[in-house]
Amino acid sequence: MNAKANTAMNRQDFEQALRDKGAYYHIHHPYHRAMYSGQCTPEQIRGWVANRYYYQVRIPQKDAAIMSNCPDASVRRLWLQRILDHDGHEGDVGGIEAWLTLAEAVGLSREEVIDERHVLPGVRFAVDAYFNFARRATWQEAACSSLTELFAPEIHQSRLDSWPQHYPWIEENGYRYFRKRLSEARRDVEHGLAITLDHFTTEAQQQRAFEILQFKLDILWSLLDALTMAYVHQTPPYHTVTDQPVWHRGL
Numbered sequence: 158m159n160a161k162a163n164t165a166m167n168r169q170d171f172e173q174a175l176r177d178k179g180a181y182y183h184i185h186h187p188y189h190r191a192m193y194s195g196q197c198t199p200e201q202i203r204g205w206v207a208n209r210y211y212y213q214v215r216i217p218q219k220d221a222a223i224m225s226n227c228p229d230a231s232v233r234r235l236w237l238q239r240i241l242d243h244d245g246h247e248g249d250v251g252g253i254e255a256w257l258t259l260a261e262a263v264g265l266s267r268e269e270v271i272d273e274r275h276v277l278p279g280v281r282f283a284v285d286a287y288f289n290f291a292r293r294a295t296w297q298e299a300a301c302s303s304l305t306e307l308f309a310p311e312i313h314q315s316r317l318d319s320w321p322q323h324y325p326w327i328e329e330n331g332y333r334y335f336r337k338r339l340s341e342a343r344r345d346v347e348h349g350l351a352i353t354l355d356h357f358t359t360e361a362q363q364q365r366a367f368e369i370l371q372f373k374l375d376i377l378w379s380l381l382d383a384l385t386m387a388y389v390h391q392t393p394p395y396h397t398v399t400d401q402p403v404w405h406r407g408l
């Protein structure tokens with residue numbers, strides 16, 4: 158037998174190893190833990206919602222980038238649904254609009270969210286790293302990077318279970334986004350996972366898949382680190398020299 162035996166995991170073990178990466182999901186970040194244990198101030202909730210808006214608007218652009226790199230129409234036909242989920246279509250205002258409803262429900266104005274004045278540079282850089290990866294990676298690698306969605310239904314559910322009781326000042330209609338994502342994320346991940354299990358079949362490829370998934374976990378964690386500096390430690394960028402939000406609003 159060839160001395161260089163294939164030590165790749167079988168499909169089932171590979172899927173389990175990808176799922177095990179959930180140990181590093183941002184559900185465990187102190188900022189999230191504080192949010193669903195009721196320890197956040199209204200300002201901290203608003204800061205998270207206003208900054209996460211940048212993720213919301215970038216996600217469909219990211220998905221369009223993946224589609225532009227994918228020559229397979231049958232994959233594109235399914236992937237397209239992600240863009241419709243966020244941008245909306247007849248009968249559904251879409252996730253970006255639902256996020257703006259959440260923003261208003263927590264006391265932000267649409268205007269201050271849409272103009273991205275609250276988006277911290279660290280958040281922008283983290284989200285843009287995801288977008289830029291999707292642009293330059295193969296569509297299979299980019300699909301793999303979406304697999305943090307394996308863990309997303311649990312985080313949306315944890316907000317639905319805990320926020321209304323801890324934060325009675327948040328208007329009920331704000332929760333629609335989280336409810337909407339419960340089924341959408343499950344459907345997305347079925348597709349993303351099938352692509353990943355089909356494509357990453359050698360040991361080296363599977364190691365690459367773990368690295369890609371860790372990259373995405375790093376993005377989500379870094380986003381919350383930036384929020385922690387600004388809204389928990391009260392040390393936003395340039396705090397040693399000014400209390401003004403002088404950072405750029407995106408180029």
Ligand SMILES: O=C(O)c1cc(C(=O)O)c2c(n1)C(=O)C(=O)c1cc(C(=O)O)[nH]c1-2
Binds near residue numbers: 216252303306
């Ligand atoms: O609220 C969250 O914690 C969270 C996490 C993630 C994720 O794991 O990337 C997504 C979402 N939400 C989400 O709402 C969403 O639409 C989404 C799309 C994607 C993706 O990578 O394509 N991730 C996520």
